[in-house]
Amino acid sequence: MAEVNNQILGESISAQFGNQVLSVEETYGTLDIVVEKSIIIPLIKWLKTHDKFQVNFLTSLCGVHFPEQNDRELSVVYYLHSFINNIRFRIHVFLPASQPEIPTLTTLFAGANWMERETFEFYGIKFIGHPDLRIILNVEDMDYHPLLKQYPLVDATRTDKDDKYFGR
Amino acid sequence: MINISDDNFEKHKALNGQEQSDQELKQYNYLNLGPTHPATHGIFQNILKMDGEVIVDAQPTIGYIHRAFEKLAENRPFYQITTITDRLNYCSSPINNIGWHLTVEKLLGVKTPKRLDYLRVIIMELARIADHIICNSVVAVDTGALTGFLYVFQWREKIYEIYEEICGARLTTNIGRIGGFERDFSEKVFAKINNLLTELPAALSEFEKLVMRNRIFMDRTVNVGGITGERALEYSFTGPNLRAAGVDYDVRVMTPYCSYEDFDFTIPVGSSGDTYDRFCVRQEEMWQSISIIKQALKNLPKGDFHADVPEFYLPPKEEVYNTMEGLIWHFKIVMGEINVPKGQVYQSVEGGNGELGFYLVSDGGRQPYRLHIRRPCFIYYQAYPEMIKGSMLSDAILTMSSMNVIAGELDA
Numbered sequence: 001m002a003e004v005n006n007q008i009l010g011e012s013i014s015a016q017f018g019n020q021v022l023s024v025e026e027t028y029g030t031l032d033i034v035v036e037k038s039i040i041i042p043l044i045k046w047l048k049t050h051d052k053f054q055v056n057f058l059t060s061l062c063g064v065h066f067p068e069q070n071d072r073e074l075s076v077v078y079y080l081h082s083f084i085n086n087i088r089f090r091i092h093v094f095l096p097a098s099q100p101e102i103p104t105l106t107t108l109f110a111g112a113n114w115m116e117r118e119t120f121e122f123y124g125i126k127f128i129g130h131p132d133l134r135i136i137l138n139v140e141d142m143d144y145h146p147l148l149k150q151y152p153l154v155d156a157t158r159t160d161k162d163d164k165y166f167g168r
Numbered sequence: 169m170i171n172i173s174d175d176n177f178e179k180h181k182a183l184n185g186q187e188q189s190d191q192e193l194k195q196y197n198y199l200n201l202g203p204t205h206p207a208t209h210g211i212f213q214n215i216l217k218m219d220g221e222v223i224v225d226a227q228p229t230i231g232y233i234h235r236a237f238e239k240l241a242e243n244r245p246f247y248q249i250t251t252i253t254d255r256l257n258y259c260s261s262p263i264n265n266i267g268w269h270l271t272v273e274k275l276l277g278v279k280t281p282k283r284l285d286y287l288r289v290i291i292m293e294l295a296r297i298a299d300h301i302i303c304n305s306v307v308a309v310d311t312g313a314l315t316g317f318l319y320v321f322q323w324r325e326k327i328y329e330i331y332e333e334i335c336g337a338r339l340t341t342n343i344g345r346i347g348g349f350e351r352d353f354s355e356k357v358f359a360k361i362n363n364l365l366t367e368l369p370a371a372l373s374e375f376e377k378l379v380m381r382n383r384i385f386m387d388r389t390v391n392v393g394g395i396t397g398e399r400a401l402e403y404s405f406t407g408p409n410l411r412a413a414g415v416d417y418d419v420r421v422m423t424p425y426c427s428y429e430d431f432d433f434t435i436p437v438g439s440s441g442d443t444y445d446r447f448c449v450r451q452e453e454m455w456q457s458i459s460i461i462k463q464a465l466k467n468l469p470k471g472d473f474h475a476d477v478p479e480f481y482l483p484p485k486e487e488v489y490n491t492m493e494g495l496i497w498h499f500k501i502v503m504g505e506i507n508v509p510k511g512q513v514y515q516s517v518e519g520g521n522g523e524l525g526f527y528l529v530s531d532g533g534r535q536p537y538r539l540h541i542r543r544p545c546f547i548y549y550q551a552y553p554e555m556i557k558g559s560m561l562s563d564a565i566l567t568m569s570s571m572n573v574i575a576g577e578l579d580a
C-alpha cells in the first residue's frame with residue numbers, strides 16, 4: 001500500500017477536479033479542501049471508490065454560518081476518514097443564503113441521513129434528494145433555523161442583564 | 169403502551185417508501201414504545217409497526233431532552249463549556265470533559281506533561297469501566313437477570329468515589345481544567361484506585377460467570393439485533409458497537425491522544441455485531457481498561473499535573489491573593505476575557521460509546537464561533553429501525569440497551 005499523506009491527497013484531488021477545487025490548505029495537520037457545490041458528490045464518490053484512498057467513513061457532517069461573507073454565507077463541512085490509510089480531512093462547500101441547496105450524501109453513506117436532518121434543522125440547508133428531510137431535534141412546527149447567527153441566545157425582551165459590562 | 173391509528177403513523181411519515189399493497193390482506197398493529205417507558209432507560213419514542221409480535225418497521229422520534237448545546241457553546245467562554253460536555257454522555261462525563269480540554273489545548277498548541285497525560289488516561293479508563301458496567305449490567309437486567317447488576321453496580325459507586333476525591337463531583341464531574349487538573353492526585357486517590365483494581369476483577373469475573381455462558385442469557389442475545397460490518401461502517405458506527413461487528417476501529421489506536429501510544433492493550437472485536445457480541449466486547453474492554461490503569465500507575469512519571477497555560481489555567485490561590493499578576497489572570501479567566509487563536513480544529517476521544525469528536529471553529533474571539541459535537545449515539549441510533557426489523561418486541565428492548573443509547577448524548 002502506497003503511503004498517502006496530506007500532500008499527495010490534496011494534489012490528487014486538485015489534479016482530478018481541476019479548477020473546481022477552490023483551495024487546499026493544511027491547518028493543525030488536517031487538510032481543508034474547499035470545493036464547488038457541483039462536484040461534492042462526485043468528489044466523495046471518487047474518493048470512496050478510489051483504489052488507493054478508500055475513504056470509507058463519514059465521521060461527521062455539519063453546517064457553519066458566516067453572515068458577513070457575501071453569497072458564501074452558509075457552509076457545509078464534511079469530515080471524512082480513510083481507515084486503510086488513517087488519513088482524515090475536511091471538505092468545505094460554501095452556499096449562498098438565498099439558495100441553500102446541496103445534493104444529499106445519503107446515496108453514499110447511510111449515516112448521513114440524520115446528520116443532514118440536523119444540519120437542515122439548524123441552518124435551513126436543503127439536501128436535495130434526501131429521503132426524509134424533516135426537523136429532528138426540536139418541535140416539528142418550528143419555522144426558523146436556530147443556529148443561524150441572527151438569532152441571539154438570550155431572550156431579546158430581557159432587561160435584567162447587560163452583557164456589555166462583561167465584554168460579551 | 170397504547171395503540172395508535174394508521175393515520176397517525178402515516179403522519180409520522182413512516183417507512184422508506186415501502187409498498188403497502190398487502191395491507192388489505194394483513195392488519196398491522198401500531199405500538200407506541202415510549203417516550204417514557206421503563207424498559208428503554210431514557211426518553212426515546214419508537215412507533216412500531218407490528219405484525220403480531222414481530223416488528224415490521226419502526227419510526228424513532230428523538231429530541232425529548234434537546235438543550236441546544238451547540239448554540240449554548242457559541243455564547244460561553246471556553247472553560248464554561250466543560251460543564252455542557254458533562255451532560256452529553258453522563259455515564260462517562262470525565263471522558264467528555266477531557267475531550268473538550270484536549271480540543272482547546274490543540275487550538276492553543278499546548279504541550280502537556282507526561283504525568284498529566286497518564287493521570288488523564290487513568291481517569292478516562294475508570295470512566296470507561298463505569299460506562300460499560302452500567303450498559304452491560306442493564307443488558308442483563310433486561311434479560312431478567314437482576315442479581316448480576318447488583319454485584320457490579322457497587323463498583324461504579326467506588327469509581328464515583330474516586331471522582332469525588334479528585335474533583336468533588338460524582339456524576340456531572342466537570343473534572344480538570346483546560347491545561348490540567350486542579351491539583352495533583354492525593355494519596356487517598358491512589359489508595360482508592362488501588363483498592364478498586366484489586367477488588368473489581370473478582371466482581372467482574374463473578375458477573376461473567378453468572379451471565380456470559382448462561383443459557384437463558386445467550387438465547388436472548390445471540391443473533392439478536394445484529395448488523396454487518398459493512399452496514400455499520402455505512403452508518404458511521406464507532407465504539408463497541410462497530411467493534412462488535414468486526415471492525416477494529418478505536419480512536420485510542422488510530423489517532424492517539426494523551427500518550428495512549430505508550431500503553432499496551434488489545435482491541436476486542438466481535439463477529440456478528442449482535443447483542444451478545446456487543447456485550448462481550450464491552451466486557452473485554454473493561455479488562456483492558458483495568459490493564460491500562462495498572463500500566464499507567466506503574467509507569468506514572470514524576471512531574472507536573474498541569475501544563476503551563478496561564479491564560480486558561482487558574483493560578484494558585486496564594487498567587488491570586490499576593491501578586492498582581494495572579495489576580496489579573498484569575499479575573500480574566502473567570503470572566504472569560506481571553507482571546508484564542510483563529511483556526512479550526514477537530515479533536516476526538518474514544519468515549520464510552522464511540523468516537524466523541526469536537527469540531528471547533530474559532531474566529532479569534534472569546535467564545536467558539538462554532539462548535540459541532542460529533543455524538544456517537546446520535547449517529548448510530550439511526551440504524552436502530554434496520555437492526556430490529558423482523559425481530560420480536562422483547563428483542564428490540566435488548567437491542568436498544570446493548571447499543572447503549574444515552575439520551576443526553578443523543579439529543580445534545
